[in-house]
Amino acid sequence: MRKVFILVRKEVRQVVRSKAMVALIFALPTLQLLVLPLAATFEMKEIRLHVVDMDHSSVSRALVATFAHSPFYSVAGASHSHREAEEALMVGKADATLEIPAHFERDLHTRGAASLQLVINAINGTAAGLISAYSTSIIRDFPASGGTLTLNTVVAPTPPLTYSCWFNPQLSYKTYMVPGILVMLVSIIGLFLTSMNMVREKEIGTIEQINVTPIRRWEFILGKSIPFVGVGLLDLTIGLLLARFVYHVPTLGSVALVYLVILVYLLPVLGLGLFFSAISNTQQQAMFIAWFFVMIFVLMSGLFTPIESMPPWAQTANLFNPLSYGVKVVRMVMLKGSGFADIWRELCALLAYGLAAMSLAVAAYRKTG
Numbered sequence: 001m002r003k004v005f006i007l008v009r010k011e012v013r014q015v016v017r018s019k020a021m022v023a024l025i026f027a028l029p030t031l032q033l034l035v036l037p038l039a040a041t042f043e044m045k046e047i048r049l050h051v052v053d054m055d056h057s058s059v060s061r062a063l064v065a066t067f068a069h070s071p072f073y074s075v076a077g078a079s080h081s082h083r084e085a086e087e088a089l090m091v092g093k094a095d096a097t098l099e100i101p102a103h104f105e106r107d108l109h110t111r112g113a114a115s116l117q118l119v120i121n122a123i124n125g126t127a128a129g130l131i132s133a134y135s136t137s138i139i140r141d142f143p144a145s146g147g148t149l150t151l152n153t154v155v156a157p158t159p160p161l162t163y164s165c166w167f168n169p170q171l172s173y174k175t176y177m178v179p180g181i182l183v184m185l186v187s188i189i190g191l192f193l194t195s196m197n198m199v200r201e202k203e204i205g206t207i208e209q210i211n212v213t214p215i216r217r218w219e220f221i222l223g224k225s226i227p228f229v230g231v232g233l234l235d236l237t238i239g240l241l242l243a244r245f246v247y248h249v250p251t252l253g254s255v256a257l258v259y260l261v262i263l264v265y266l267l268p269v270l271g272l273g274l275f276f277s278a279i280s281n282t283q284q285q286a287m288f289i290a291w292f293f294v295m296i297f298v299l300m301s302g303l304f305t306p307i308e309s310m311p312p313w314a315q316t317a318n319l320f321n322p323l324s325y326g327v328k329v330v331r332m333v334m335l336k337g338s339g340f341a342d343i344w345r346e347l348c349a350l351l352a353y354g355l356a357a358m359s360l361a362v363a364a365y366r367k368t369g
Contacts, residue, residue, distance in 0.1 A: 003215045007223030011197075015227060024193070029185045029235045033242050036181050040304070041173045044130045048076035050094035052085045057105035063142055067098070072134050089121055096120045096131050167252075167335045178249045179334045180303040182239040183326040186262060187269050188294060190232045194273030195290040197224055198365070199280045221362050225270045232266045233259060243334075252337035261329050264347050267354020268322040271361050278364035297323040325350050 015021050049067055053060050067073045076094050079085055085097040099117040107114040118135050122128035168175045201207035210220065236259065243249040251258065273290065280286035300307075300314060301323040307315055318324045325346045332338035340347075 003213075004219050004223045004226070007215065007220065008226045011224065011227040015231075021193075025189065025231050025235065026238070029189060030238055030242065032185055033178075033181060033239055034246065037174045037177050037247060040177055040181065043173045044072055044127060044134065047073045047131055047134070048093065048095045049073050050077045050079070050085045050088045050097045051075055052079055052082060052097065052099040054080070054102040055100050055104035059105040059108060060100045063100065063139075064098075066138055066142055067135075070134070070138060085119070089119060092121075094121075095127075096135065098135070174247050175249050175335065176331075177303075178243045178247050179330045180301075180327040182236070182243065183262075183265070183323065183330050184298055184301075184303060185239065186232050186235055186266070187297070187323055187326070189235055190228055190266055190269040191273045191276075191290050191294060192287065193231065194224065194228055194270050195276040195280075195286040196283050197228075198274060198277035199283050199286045202281065203283065217365050218362050221274055221358060221365060224274060225358070228270055228273075229263065229266050232262060232269075236262050249334065251334045253333035253339065257333050257340060257343075258330060261326070261333065261343070261347065264350045264354065265322065265326045265329075268350060268357045271354055271357025271359075272322075274361035275357060275364050278361055278366075297321050300324065301327050303327050319349075320353075322350060322353050325353075 015025070051064050051067075053064060064075065068075045077088055079088075082099060085094070085099065088094040089097055097117075097119045099119075101115060101117070104114050104116075116139060118132070118139075120128045120131050120135075165171055198207070201210065215223075240251065240255070240258070244251065272293065276289045276293075277286050280289065300310070300318055300321055302318075303323070307318055307324060310318070329338075329343045329346045332343060336342075
């Protein structure tokens with residue numbers, strides 16, 4: 001182990017001496033964790049609504065006011081023709097249009113029902129679904145909240161509904177995203193740094209000096225991995241502090257268990273990075289390979305969309321995606337307070353994945369003197 005310790009000391013010195021590497025390790029994760037949770041959100045906070053009111057009644061004005069007073073909507077324009085509303089939607093001045101037909105109030109009083117037309121810009125299907133849900137909720141609840149509005153219908157009494165939101169009582173999207181983004185950043189830093197590490201030795205020629213030493217292949221891979229385990233855990237510490245004091249994301253489970261999860265999770269991440277580095281001849285090649293796999297891992301990890309909503313083949317492919325295990329387990333520990341008994345299967349899968357990835361890295365490293 002003395003040879004491994006000497007190699008670890010060399011790697012630490014090499015990292016500390018590189019200002020660009022230090023900035024990549026500390027400044028970049030901090031900046032990304034401050035920005036990404038605010039940008040990576042599916043919440044709709046400012047829906048621009050264009051209104052076409054053909055009725056000009058007190059009821060139609062009350063309905064428009066209900067939308068305007070909603071925290072999700074702003075009335076971006078009003079007109080008297082469907083064509084003008086359609087134009088606002090086409091040029092991007094509105095996200096949705098609400099058309100209130102003539103005799104809207106009369107139909108509500110005489111027939112107990114009236115029709116409305118809601119047109120939504122559905123280029124972004126997720127956003128369109130949220131707009132539809134918000135608008136439908138406002139329209140559905142409007143007659144009941146109108147006060148002086150009387151409908152000529154008999155409405156069956158609705159039983160009172162009591163509900164509670166577990167694990168994220170405020171329904172904050174940042175609470176859901178921050179643990180997953182934290183795992184993603186640890187993955188990116190670990191994978192990119194290790195993928196460039198060994199191939200950099202090839203480019204500057206120091207790999208030849210290492211190859212003639214009596215160090216074994218597994219000792220070389222171990223010595224290359226240990227410093228970046230420390231880097232990953234240090235980035236995790238920074239991320240947990242930002243999550244707690246900036247985004248107020250709770251850690252309901254054991255913090256020590258979070259560190260254990262990331263420690264095991266770093267095995268496949270660093271193993272893959274060293275494998276990519278061993279089979280590459282230049283840093284550009286290693287970066288390209290690492291970026292290719294990072295994009296696949298992130299998009300299929302369940303970070304943004306639930307894995308259960310993916311097609312069966314994608315769910316099967318996710319069995320070989322370490323990021324999907326990491327995101328799932330860290331969210332369970334931080335938000336649900338899960339213990340070791342709840343996550344041991346995922347940890348075993350990550351451990352097996354890590355041993356396989358490290359074995360690939362050892363096999364790919366050709367020690368020739």
